[in-house]
Amino acid sequence: MRLEPGEQVIVAARPHAGPLAGPVLLAVLTCALGGFALGYLGRDTVPAELAEWAPVLGPAVVLVVLLVLLRFCLPPVLRWNGTRYVLTNRRMIHRRGVLRRREHDLPLASIYQLEARQGIAERMQRSGTLRIDLGRDRIIDYPSVPEVHRFKSIVLATIEDLPMTVMFDGVDIEGSTGYDDEWSTDE
Numbered sequence: 001m002r003l004e005p006g007e008q009v010i011v012a013a014r015p016h017a018g019p020l021a022g023p024v025l026l027a028v029l030t031c032a033l034g035g036f037a038l039g040y041l042g043r044d045t046v047p048a049e050l051a052e053w054a055p056v057l058g059p060a061v062v063l064v065v066l067l068v069l070l071r072f073c074l075p076p077v078l079r080w081n082g083t084r085y086v087l088t089n090r091r092m093i094h095r096r097g098v099l100r101r102r103e104h105d106l107p108l109a110s111i112y113q114l115e116a117r118q119g120i121a122e123r124m125q126r127s128g129t130l131r132i133d134l135g136r137d138r139i140i141d142y143p144s145v146p147e148v149h150r151f152k153s154i155v156l157a158t159i160e161d162l163p164m165t166v167m168f169d170g171v172d173i174e175g176s177t178g179y180d181d182e183w184s185t186d187e
Contacts, residue, residue, distance in 0.1 A: 001086065001093060001095065001103070003088065004090065007088045007089060007090050007091075008088060008089050009086060009087070009088050010087045010088060010089060010154065010158055011085075011086070011087040011151065011154055012084060012085070012086045012087075013084070013085045013086075013145070013146055013151070014080065014081070014083060014084060014085075014146075015080060015083050015085070015127075015143065015144035015145065015146070016122075016125060016127035016144045016145070016146040017080065018121070018122070018125045018127055018144065019076070019080070019144055020076060020077060020080055022076075023072060023073045023076040023077060024073070024077075026068070026072055026073055027069055027073040030065055030068045030069060030073070031065065031069075033065075034061050034062065034064070034065035037057075037061045038058060038061055038062070041054045041057055041058055041061070042054075042058075078098045079096070079098065081098075082095075082096060082097050082098040082101075083095065083096040084096075085142060085145060085151075087151075087154065087155060087158060089158060089161070089162075090107065090108060090162075091105050091106055091107050091108055092105075092106045092108065092111075092132075092155065093105050093106075094106075094142060104140075106132065106134075106140065108155070108158060108159050108162055109159075109162060110134055111132055111133075111134065111155070111159060112133045112134055112135040113132075113133035114130065114131070114132060114133075114152050114155060114156060115130075115131040115132075115133070116128050116129070116130055116131075116145075116148045116149050116152045117129040117130075117131055117148075118148065122148075126146070126147055126148070126149075127144055127145060127146050127147070127148055128144075128145060128148035128149075129141050129142065129143050129144070129145065129148070130142040130145045130148055130151060130152060130155075
């Protein structure tokens with residue numbers, strides 16, 4: 001991630017790990033069932049029909065366990081590890097991807113409205129979805145933001161700290177233009 005001159009990182013966060021509960025539980029159950037199956041096949045009292053197939057069934061169990069882990073457990077963990085939410089003093093950056101990196105930059109001056117959404121489970125974990133409204137029906141959702149209300153307040157505070165020239169396309173509205181005397185209604 002390349003920062004512009006004068007740009008500083010305020011917050012860099014990974015998505016909340018709550019959505020990883022399912023893949024991790026599946027990995028634990030798969031390994032436990034695979035270990036049980038291998039232990040059962042290695043017993044001395046295994047039925048004769050199974051004992052004949054033990055040299056084939058043992059590697060098959062290991063293969064099935066590896067396939068389940070590689071297909072259903074590892075990809076969500078890698079996606080989670082490859083995702084970042086970065087807030088700088090000028091923009092929000094959403095980076096994601098393991099092999100193909102995608103990065104979405106959003107200037108803070110373009111944010112019209114912020115909304116934090118949480119379900120019951122997300123409230124218990126203090127995470128949620130940060131919904132960013134850019135106006136004209138353009139909405140961006142950042143899912144699984146940790147400490148979503150705190151993150152939202154930091155984004156709002158950062159937007160308030162932006163210079164007014166950034167907010168109004170380079171027009172300096174705070175400076176004195178000399179027109180105040182002409183438009184005065186006190187005369």
